[in-house]
Amino acid sequence: MIELLVVLVLLGLITGAVVPSLESTLSSRRFAIQRKELAEQLALLPLKAQLTNQKVVVDSASALSVDAELQITRPIVVLANGFCLGGQLSIVQGAQQYEYQVNAPLCSVSPLLPN
Template identity: 30%
Template sequence: MPISVTCPGSERQSGFTLLELVVVLALVAALGAIVLPSLLKMQEAWRRHVDLQDIASQLRSLGYRTRLQARETIIGADGALPADMLSLPAGWTLSARQPLVYLANGACLGGEVSLQHEDVVQVMQLMAPLCQPELP
């Protein structure tokens, strides 16, 4: 009958060494440092796009809401008057060089509006009589 003799400590144990774990963590950290700024820029661009869609949606319905309230709405250099007709997301400003008028019957006389958020400026051309904005 064969007898097997093993020396203590000669058995190979499975698992990872501390050095292997440190190398993997260093690689993950380096990869995260490279990718994270791009993800933050992408998130900000997406938030800006969603905000633009929200503003465009409000502009699309502005003629209808003006007609329902039977009062004239004017978008000028200082934004929309009356101010409760448009609810802009935080940090956004809306202006028009030439006043853009929505008559009390809901018709729009047409014009150009400028939306600004930090360093981004978006210009929308609104054509009479419906003034439906188009996003690029």
């Protein structure tokens, strides 16, 4: 009977140590998926501009269908020929805000380093 109690106590201690770490890991994975989806959508903008033969301007988060809280800090502009002029955006996750640069000519995304 004592052995069972010791095993249950140890199991409780291990679970108490693992669960917060697991929650953090899941949150990180969710955020990584959001970043990947955003990068994929931005990479398709030059193709969209070429197919429609129209300039594409993303100046609000609603223009991108990403499951993340976005703020466009500098509009992302893609010319009708598919050349991306770049832009800047940030993703908000809880209290954290992550800044990203959208680079010319392919609308690739790279993180901005904090000042």
